[in-house]
Amino acid sequence: MTTPKTNVTVLGLGIMGRGIAASLLRAGIPTSVWNRNPSRSMPLAADGAQVATDVTGAAQHAHVAITMVTDADAVLDVADKQGMLKALPPHAIWVQMSTIGVDGFDRVAELAKRERPDVMLVDAPVTGSRQAAESGSLTIFASGPDDARTPLAPVFAAIGRRTIWFGAAGLGTRIKLVNNTLIAFTVQGMG
Numbered sequence: 166m167t168t169p170k171t172n173v174t175v176l177g178l179g180i181m182g183r184g185i186a187a188s189l190l191r192a193g194i195p196t197s198v199w200n201r202n203p204s205r206s207m208p209l210a211a212d213g214a215q216v217a218t219d220v221t222g223a224a225q226h227a228h229v230a231i232t233m234v235t236d237a238d239a240v241l242d243v244a245d246k247q248g249m250l251k252a253l254p255p256h257a258i259w260v261q262m263s264t265i266g267v268d269g270f271d272r273v274a275e276l277a278k279r280e281r282p283d284v285m286l287v288d289a290p291v292t293g294s295r296q297a298a299e300s301g302s303l304t305i306f307a308s309g310p311d312d313a314r315t316p317l318a319p320v321f322a323a324i325g326r327r328t329i330w331f332g333a334a335g336l337g338t339r340i341k342l343v344n345n346t347l348i349a350f351t352v353q354g355m356g
Contacts, residue, residue: 167332168258171194171195171198171229171243172196172226172227173189173194173195173197173229173231174198174223174227174229174231175198175199175233176224176229176231176233177200177232177234177235177239177243177263178199178200178206178209179200179234179235181233181291181295181297181298181303182200183208183209183298183299184295184298184299184324185231185233185278186198186209186263187212187299188299188301189324191301192301192319192322192323194319196209196214196215197223197226198214198215198216199216199217199218199219202221203218203307206301208323209274219247220248220249221247221249221251222238222252224249224252225254225255225332226254226342227257227354228254228258229247229256229260229317229320230249231260231262232244232249232259232261232262234263235263236263236265236269237263237266237268237269237270237273238246239263240261240263240265240269241276243274244263244277244278248275250280250284250353251280252259253281253284254285256283256285257285257287258284258287258313258316258319259277259286259287260316261273261286261288261289261295262289262291262305264290264338266338267326267338268289269338270288270334270338272333274286274334285310286310286334287307287308287309287334287337288305288307288334288335288336288338289305289306289309289319289321289337290306290307290338291303291305291306291324291325292304292306293325295298300344301323302325304327304328304329305327305329305333305337306338307321307329307331307337308331308332308333308335308336310336317343320322
């Protein structure tokens, strides 16, 4: 069961990742961060984040690892080539929040199943703006093992105003794509 001492690492500090990490820190959740451009980590260090110089250093003590990078290839690079999966402690939770599409998520799930079946993979793409990420008011489309829900509740509460669980890992990505399509149609219709 997760306590306020749950260690979370955020891998990727772009627009969304930086806001997610800041929201976790505001909630008092011990947070480590990594970004391929280390200068993006420095403002978070001033707020109390542990800054890792590499992915394995960020992942080695994490109960929860969040990937929030540009695409599926970047997720696979962080998880496999840079060593996140190997570095995670036994029975950690990997929360994949990047928008990577169905094929991308399937590749991620295959890697996790093959390399670290003990790690719970949660598919949890988000919707919201930079301001939503910075204020902790994202909407999270979560899917994955039921055993991950309780430990992730305080993490998701810190970064989102609403978490919707959809069942097996992979459904969150599918719902996110439906949501994006509905938004596109709405914007087109208003135009």
